[in-house]
Amino acid sequence: MTLVRQVACVVLLTFCACYPYLPGEYDGLAVTLSLVAQAGALAGLLLVPIGVLWLALEVRHRRYLAIGAACGYLTVAAVVTVVAWVSSGLTFACVMLALSAYGLPRLVPPAQSIDAGLLTPLRLTVVPLATFLLQVLLADPLAEFSRGRAIASSASLIDDIERYRAAYGQYPPSLAGVWPDYSVSVVGIEQFRYARHGDAYNLYFEQPVPLLDAPGTREFVVYNTRGEHLMLSHAAWNLTGAPEQLAGRQGWYAVIDSPHPFWKRFRFD
Structure with missing residues (x-):
């Protein structure tokens, strides 16, 4: 692995994260892909x-160190x-395992070149x-950037919801549809979701959380x-109590609290 390849490897892993x-x-x-890259970077400190x-x-x-490196x-x-398996399933885990097997002989040198330079x-x-x-x-600057971009992208949707209320006297009962139509414009955020709540509504999206920020957290x-604001960890809870009970x-x-008016961030483990 030449110096250029090492730089390319760092750039690729950072981009994936x-x-x-x-x-x-x-x-x-x-x-x-990001979780795998982050987990790999953290585990890679063992080397x-x-x-x-x-x-x-x-x-x-150095022969013993070569064994340790392997x-x-x-x-x-x-x-x-394991991270690929847990987050995306067996197929992606097999892909990562195959890539890892491909990389092993390129990381650890053969016995005849064990003393080959730096x-x-x-x-x-x-x-x-x-x-x-x-x-x-x-991690933190990019997470903040993506969160702010998603919030900014919601402006047109919020305007349309308010126009609906002005026209019909109430908020729409649902925004469910095959095509979401309103793009979040962030690669890792799928779509905005809407839930009418009393005389108001909750509009929300799931924000990716950097692994080292809060492992296992969903935001x-x-x-x-x-x-x-109402964000329940279990959908079934909507059927087990009155709205005022669910809030607690x-x-x-x-x-x-978010610096953007009317927005809050909820974290679940």
């Missing part, structure tokens, strides 16, 4: 100490495969460290002009 937060049409694979030792120890000890790589491969320790240190640090630095960003047991573990 950032992909759901970029402007564009919805891509159903974007969030899964950094091996790369440092590779530089420090004599050549005769074990570390297999651990990374296992992590990304390429191996650079693979083991620079690529994981650079990928991880770039993802950490970009929903909700709009309600009357401050009666929604299931989220954190609610965050």
Whole structure:
């Protein structure tokens, strides 16, 4: 792996991690791809100490480090495969496993070239460290950017909802349809969802959450002009109590005020 390939690898992994937060049409694979890239970057830090030792120890000890590097790589491969399986299913997990198998002989050098220059320790240190640090630095700004873009994209939908109310004296009972028509314009956010609630309504979307920000968290960003935001963790709860009772047991573990009027962020684990 030459220096150019190492740079390309860092750029590709960083792009995959950032992909759901970029402007564009919805891509159903974007969030899964991002989670895999983030998990791989985190697990890849296991390789950094091996790369440092590779530089420090004599050549005769590097064979053992090569075994350690292979074990570390297999651990990374296992992590990304499991994340792919949990988030997207068996097919994508098999794809990640195949890609990991393809990459193993390209990371760990054969025995006859175990002392071949600085390429191996650079693979083991620079690529994981650079990928991880770039993802950490970009995660929060990109998440904030995508959230703000989605909120801005909702303006035309909110205007149409208010026009409907002005024309018919009430908010629409539903916005369900085959085609959503109102684009969020963020790659990792599928669509806006609408639920009439009393004399108002909740408009919401699911915001991708960076892995290191809050592992296992799902975030929903909700709009309600009357401050009666309602986001339940279980659909069945809608059938088990009156609306005023539901407001007190929604299931989220954190609610965050948004700088945008009438919007709030709800986090579920």
